[in-house]
Amino acid sequence: MDVTAIDNMPGFRRRFRVTPIPGAVCSEVEDDFHCMSVTVRHRDGVTTSIEPVLSRAPWTTCPGAVDRLKQTFSGVPIEKYAERGEKRENCTHLHDLATLAAAHAFDGEQIVYDILVSDPVAGLRNAEIRRNGRTVLRWALAEGRIVDPPELVGVTLDQLSRWIGSLEPQQQEAARLLRWGTIVANGRIIPLERQSDASRMPTGNCYTFQAERKVHAQRIVAIRDFSRGAAQPLQAPNISQ
Numbered sequence: 001m002d003v004t005a006i007d008n009m010p011g012f013r014r015r016f017r018v019t020p021i022p023g024a025v026c027s028e029v030e031d032d033f034h035c036m037s038v039t040v041r042h043r044d045g046v047t048t049s050i051e052p053v054l055s056r057a058p059w060t061t062c063p064g065a066v067d068r069l070k071q072t073f074s075g076v077p078i079e080k081y082a083e084r085g086e087k088r089e090n091c092t093h094l095h096d097l098a099t100l101a102a103a104h105a106f107d108g109e110q111i112v113y114d115i116l117v118s119d120p121v122a123g124l125r126n127a128e129i130r131r132n133g134r135t136v137l138r139w140a141l142a143e144g145r146i147v148d149p150p151e152l153v154g155v156t157l158d159q160l161s162r163w164i165g166s167l168e169p170q171q172q173e174a175a176r177l178l179r180w181g182t183i184v185a186n187g188r189i190i191p192l193e194r195q196s197d198a199s200r201m202p203t204g205n206c207y208t209f210q211a212e213r214k215v216h217a218q219r220i221v222a223i224r225d226f227s228r229g230a231a232q233p234l235q236a237p238n239i240s241q
Contacts, residue, residue: 012185027101065091
């Protein structure tokens, strides 16, 4: 596939932007279904405050996850973020943003990841992740299994953990983001009525889908298609200095 071909195909778009500044780091994500950020403020390597913002989320119960994230990471050393469990008790997207922020808290420059996943064409989908504009990984998938690159043929997205663990750290990060982004992209090809009843979702997968909340959660239809038109995710900066 031509490197630029996927840019011209309708499909899912997701952008992560991580901006470190002295004493703070902001991690942001926007895609078809979400627009969120987490700012972590720190001193001497320890979190002094954590500030999640949900600008766009798919369920009425999602805003409650803000306090849950604060409980999970407040006072935690930056180097210990990756060791914190409780991901499924949190909004998984906010949790990912917090750990991504911690991983780059002391970087000298901003990092941007772009994920592009094409809608199916003759059953084939292409997925790609770019770091600061340069392609890092590409996959082709059909019927839920990878068909390219050759070393991953036949593997499903939920079977990638061992392979991801074999990569060097920077590639691991990109592979995890691409896997999760490709899973979220399925929301474009599943009819909305089939993904709008939280009570039918697997219990415990995230903050909203805990048993005590899923029966009350209502779907918020605020979907943007960034593959059509000039708009791109995260066009405006969102860190408060």
